[in-house]
Amino acid sequence: MPDLHFGGAEPTVAERAAVDAVVADVGPAIVEMTERLVYAGRTRAVERRHLLLPALHALQRAAGWISPGGLDHACRVLEVPPAEAYGVATFYHLFTHEPPEAADVVHVCDDIACRPLGAVDLMADLRAAGHHVRPSPCLGQCERGPAVLVQRTGGDDLTVTSAGVAEVSVAIDRGTSTASVVLPQAGSTDLCLLARIGVVDPTSLDDYLAHGGYRALEAALAMGGDRVIEEVAASGLSGRGGAAFPTGVKWQAVADQLGRPRHMVCNADESEPGTFKDRVVMEGDPFSLIEAMTVAGTAIGAEQGWLYIRGEYPVTTARLANAIAAARSAGFLGDDVAGSGARFDILLRIGAGAYICGEETALFNSIEGYRGEPRNKPPFPTTHGLFGEPTAINNVETLVNVLPIMLDGGAAYTALGTERSSGTRLFCVSGRVNAPGIYEHEFGITLGGVIEAAGGVTDGTEVRSVLLGGAAGSFVGPDRLDLPLTLEDTREAGLSLGSGVVMVFGHEDDMVDTVRRIAEFFRDESCGQCVPCRVGTVRQEEVLVRLRRGATLDDERELLDDLGAVMRDASICGLGQTAAGAVRSALDLGLLEGAR
Amino acid sequence: MNGTPVGTPRPLVGITLDGKAVKVPEGSTILDACRREGVDTPTLCWAENLTPVNVCRVCVVEVEGSRVLVPSCSRPVEEGMVVGTDTERVRTSRRMVFELLASSVRMDRSDADVLDWMDHYGARPERMGARDEIATVAQPVKVQDDLYVRDYERCILCYKCVEACGDDAQHTYAIATAGRGFDAHISTEFDVTLPDSACVYCGNCIGVCPTGALVFKTEHDMREEGTWDESAQEVTTTVCGFCGVGCNLELHTQDDRIVKVTSPADHSVTHGHLCIKGRFGWQHAQS
Ligand SMILES: Cc1cc2nc3c(=O)[nH]c(=O)nc-3n(C[C@H](O)[C@H](O)[C@H](O)COP(=O)(O)O)c2cc1C
Numbered sequence: 001m002p003d004l005h006f007g008g009a010e011p012t013v014a015e016r017a018a019v020d021a022v023v024a025d026v027g028p029a030i031v032e033m034t035e036r037l038v039y040a041g042r043t044r045a046v047e048r049r050h051l052l053l054p055a056l057h058a059l060q061r062a063a064g065w066i067s068p069g070g071l072d073h074a075c076r077v078l079e080v081p082p083a084e085a086y087g088v089a090t091f092y093h094l095f096t097h098e099p100p101e102a103a104d105v106v107h108v109c110d111d112i113a114c115r116p117l118g119a120v121d122l123m124a125d126l127r128a129a130g131h132h133v134r135p136s137p138c139l140g141q142c143e144r145g146p147a148v149l150v151q152r153t154g155g156d157d158l159t160v161t162s163a164g165v166a167e168v169s170v171a172i173d174r175g176t177s178t179a180s181v182v183l184p185q186a187g188s189t190d191l192c193l194l195a196r197i198g199v200v201d202p203t204s205l206d207d208y209l210a211h212g213g214y215r216a217l218e219a220a221l222a223m224g225g226d227r228v229i230e231e232v233a234a235s236g237l238s239g240r241g242g243a244a245f246p247t248g249v250k251w252q253a254v255a256d257q258l259g260r261p262r263h264m265v266c267n268a269d270e271s272e273p274g275t276f277k278d279r280v281v282m283e284g285d286p287f288s289l290i291e292a293m294t295v296a297g298t299a300i301g302a303e304q305g306w307l308y309i310r311g312e313y314p315v316t317t318a319r320l321a322n323a324i325a326a327a328r329s330a331g332f333l334g335d336d337v338a339g340s341g342a343r344f345d346i347l348l349r350i351g352a353g354a355y356i357c358g359e360e361t362a363l364f365n366s367i368e369g370y371r372g373e374p375r376n377k378p379p380f381p382t383t384h385g386l387f388g389e390p391t392a393i394n395n396v397e398t399l400v401n402v403l404p405i406m407l408d409g410g411a412a413y414t415a416l417g418t419e420r421s422s423g424t425r426l427f428c429v430s431g432r433v434n435a436p437g438i439y440e441h442e443f444g445i446t447l448g449g450v451i452e453a454a455g456g457v458t459d460g461t462e463v464r465s466v467l468l469g470g471a472a473g474s475f476v477g478p479d480r481l482d483l484p485l486t487l488e489d490t491r492e493a494g495l496s497l498g499s500g501v502v503m504v505f506g507h508e509d510d511m512v513d514t515v516r517r518i519a520e521f522f523r524d525e526s527c528g529q530c531v532p533c534r535v536g537t538v539r540q541e542e543v544l545v546r547l548r549r550g551a552t553l554d555d556e557r558e559l560l561d562d563l564g565a566v567m568r569d570a571s572i573c574g575l576g577q578t579a580a581g582a583v584r585s586a587l588d589l590g591l592l593e594g595a596r
Numbered sequence: 597m598n599g600t601p602v603g604t605p606r607p608l609v610g611i612t613l614d615g616k617a618v619k620v621p622e623g624s625t626i627l628d629a630c631r632r633e634g635v636d637t638p639t640l641c642w643a644e645n646l647t648p649v650n651v652c653r654v655c656v657v658e659v660e661g662s663r664v665l666v667p668s669c670s671r672p673v674e675e676g677m678v679v680g681t682d683t684e685r686v687r688t689s690r691r692m693v694f695e696l697l698a699s700s701v702r703m704d705r706s707d708a709d710v711l712d713w714m715d716h717y718g719a720r721p722e723r724m725g726a727r728d729e730i731a732t733v734a735q736p737v738k739v740q741d742d743l744y745v746r747d748y749e750r751c752i753l754c755y756k757c758v759e760a761c762g763d764d765a766q767h768t769y770a771i772a773t774a775g776r777g778f779d780a781h782i783s784t785e786f787d788v789t790l791p792d793s794a795c796v797y798c799g800n801c802i803g804v805c806p807t808g809a810l811v812f813k814t815e816h817d818m819r820e821e822g823t824w825d826e827s828a829q830e831v832t833t834t835v836c837g838f839c840g841v842g843c844n845l846e847l848h849t850q851d852d853r854i855v856k857v858t859s860p861a862d863h864s865v866t867h868g869h870l871c872i873k874g875r876f877g878w879q880h881a882q883s
């Protein structure tokens with residue numbers, strides 16, 4: 001690192017203490033340059049730079065903003081150029097760089113599931129009641145909206161669901177979040193991934209052990225890494241984070257990188273609008289994820305695990321932190337995992353309001369202390385992942401599937417689901433249904449079946465359309481209710497299950513506004529790196545605003561087509577590539593006709 | 597930098613470029629192959645003296661077997677690759693990149709080849725809507741010293757200045773990308789002025805900026821006065837006398853006055869990059 005230039009601003013005592021606590025157990029600054037990545041370009045300082053994101057969180061929490069003095073102090077301690085650190089801090093929605101207007105910031109979800117539940121009025125009411133309100137994209141509580149996140153200075157953040165002004169005030173006064181959900185399917189014996197939720201005490205390792213916990217790890221350690229990967233491959237398990245990539249193939253590719261340090265990363269960023277499955281799993285059964293990551297890490301030869309969770313899940317984060325600490329003190333993590341001699345530990349990393357950080361390479365950059373900008377692929381994470389090293393990154397739901405595979409074997413797992421889509425899938429059902437929530441079904445259930453299982457469509461409503469797969473997915477019409485939900489059937493229909501979102505809209509819903517909100521989401525969440533997405537998402541939203549104000553669809557169609565083409569074809573990552581998908585499907589279904 | 601070791605002969609790789617079988621050295625990018633074959637390919641964020649960041653996407657080509665288009669400036673060739681540089685999809689994406697940029701950024705002072713490409717691909721940015729009805733990056737120009745001016749209304753966010761200020765040349769890290777999405781912009785920490793930042797006035801960022809967002813104060817003032825006239829300028833090459841390194845300087849003069857200083861990007865010593873003395877020292881000599 002060359003000599004860096006720092007500003008003259010001084011940190012407050014609290015800011016200094018907050019940053020120093022983050023770096024306390026790391027020792028003096030050692031800054032090493034990693035080799036230039038062939039494609040991504042930059043020289044990377046490791047060792048301390050990855051503490052930048054935790055340091056920014058500490059500053060925000062201590063002072064209610066990232067002040068010049070606070071940032072400067074973090075830069076000196078971590079040896080990061082201030083301009084770069086400022087670039088990182090301003091990337092995230094939950095970090096502010098102006099003095100706070102209030103000690104508590106009330107983030108209100110005004111995204112597509114919460115809008116029909118009165119989110120827009122709620123914002124006005126909360127403002128009238130004197131709160132400092134900021135609109136937020138989906139907070140991952142879509143089954144119980146409107147959802148609110150209270151970001152507090154000097155204290156723990158709070159989640160409030162089915163929120164009204166009174167609920168928010170009470171939560172702030174008491175400093176407590178809304179309790180975790182009760183599963184609609186609770187008690188069903190068909191559950192595999194959700195079986196322990198609501199049954200086990202999520203804060204107790206002993207209770208987890210009493211409910212079959214850590215038997216899968218025991219089996220895995222007895223089998224050895226090669227067999228574990230074989231079983232996962234034989235199970236046909238594919239990724240549940242959106243891309244449905246075969247998990248066994250991914251793990252094998254990382255395991256093959258002998259002689260290089262390897263990483264196991266769990267992607268718990270869950271920010272796709274309409275998605276809340278990972279939250280339910282992590283809140284209700286946190287040890288299962290820690291166990292599954294340990295199975296994965298020891299199998300692929302990774303000594304370091306990283307669990308990256310979105311910043312809007314304070315309750316979930318506390319459960320996971322507790323679970324990691326308990327597992328470590330019981331010897332399930334550390335230098336000698338469960339007495340096997342294998343070394344594996346997990347670091348928890350917390351996002352700060354950026355959907356794009358769920359994209360795997362953006363997530364790596366975020367952990368490393370850089371802006372959450374996706375990298376160009378190839379090279380792929382299996383060879384050039386976190387810190388440029390071989391990395392297996394998996395979604396939460398993907399990982400917890402590994403536990404039954406260890407216990408019963410890959411072959412037994414294939415008995416569930418269909419031939420080409422084995423296992424079960426978690427569905428995030430919201431919108432106009434009687435019992436919204438997370439549902440576990442075998443692959444192959446129809447779309448209508450999922451809606452029926454969620455208590456059916458609410459009385460007096462007919463299905464007008466269903467958003468399948470999230471904002472990055474597509475709208476489908478009622479003619480698709482008999483579509484079997486498998487990888488093969490959805491692919492054939494030009495659709496995707498994505499993150500398992502099934503959001504039901506009726507005739508009373510304002511679809512032009514819903515589609516416009518999706519366009520706004522992509523505009524707000526684009527990282528801004530590449531032109532097709534940075535400007536294309538803005539122009540797409542402008543078209544939808546014009547349509548809502550009465551512009552004629554025919555006048556806008558050519559532009560919409562061209563915007564869709566350049567975003568899909570020329571964007572760097574999946575965000576830009578799918579940003580026009582839902583809009584396109586809405587257009588095809590005629591949902592934008594008669595725009596108001 | 598895109599460095600390939602000099603001198604060691606590299607094995608050749610066979611690819612098909614626009615239907616023609618060609619052989620190019622292993623490790624070349626598709627863009628290298630296009631240039632060897634004389635296929636004109638637009639670029640905005642690529643420069644021979646900088647590491648590719650592949651963010652502008654104007655250089656995209658169609659590669660058989662790839663779901664999406666690929667950036668030619670950074671993708672290495674592979675044996676048997678079938679590349680199309682002038683397909684319908686490629687033309688649409690290139691035109692759209694120019695339209696999207698030109699609808700939000702003022703591009704009229706861009707390098708001449710940029711303006712030619714916009715013309716070639718038939719960019720019609722005006723169909724995005726009237727400028728006062730759509731989002732643009734319009735903002736006041738930053739004039740904070742006598743040496744250079746930052747006019748971010750002209751910034752296409754190609755990251756070249758950030759790279760030149762950072763890892764690729766200067767290692768000063770005075771500027772970086774801040775904000776996100778359409779609000780992303782080049783900035784010092786908390787937008788402090790350049791004199792308050794780490795900037796050492798090497799002017800290397802000016803040297804790489806393709807759109808005239810970063811210019812010498814002399815150029816900015818003359819353009820505002822309407823006296824800037826490239827056709828009346830002469831370029832003389834000389835060696836900088838301030839120290840013993842021997843950097844090549846190109847002095848641009850108009851009416852016998854030095855109006856800006858550059859260095860050739862292919863010069864073995866400078867790779868186009870200079871320090872404050874070579875870049876701005878003439879100001880003292882002249883005034
Ligand atoms: C914009 C964007 C956001 C994403 N967000 C998430 C996410 O929140 N969680 C997730 O598991 N995968 C997400 N992904 C997919 C990941 O890039 C990656 O494919 C996945 O984590 C791999 O895990 P899997 O194979 O277990 O699915 C996202 C992808 C994109 C393009």
Ligand code: SF4
Nearest residue numbers: 527529530533573576
């Ligand atoms: S597609 Fe969008 S989110 Fe992805 S890299 Fe480009 S600008 Fe960033």
Ligand code: SF4
Nearest residue numbers: 761795796798799801
């Ligand atoms: S003049 Fe040099 S130091 Fe200053 S911003 Fe430009 S490249 Fe960086």
Ligand code: SF4
Nearest residue numbers: 751752754755757805
């Ligand atoms: S100022 Fe110039 S060089 Fe820097 S990003 Fe903008 S256009 Fe590129």
Ligand code: FES
Nearest residue numbers: 109114139141142
């Ligand atoms: S929590 Fe509001 S839409 Fe998901």
Ligand code: FES
Nearest residue numbers: 650652653655669
């Ligand atoms: S020149 Fe290739 S992406 Fe910009």
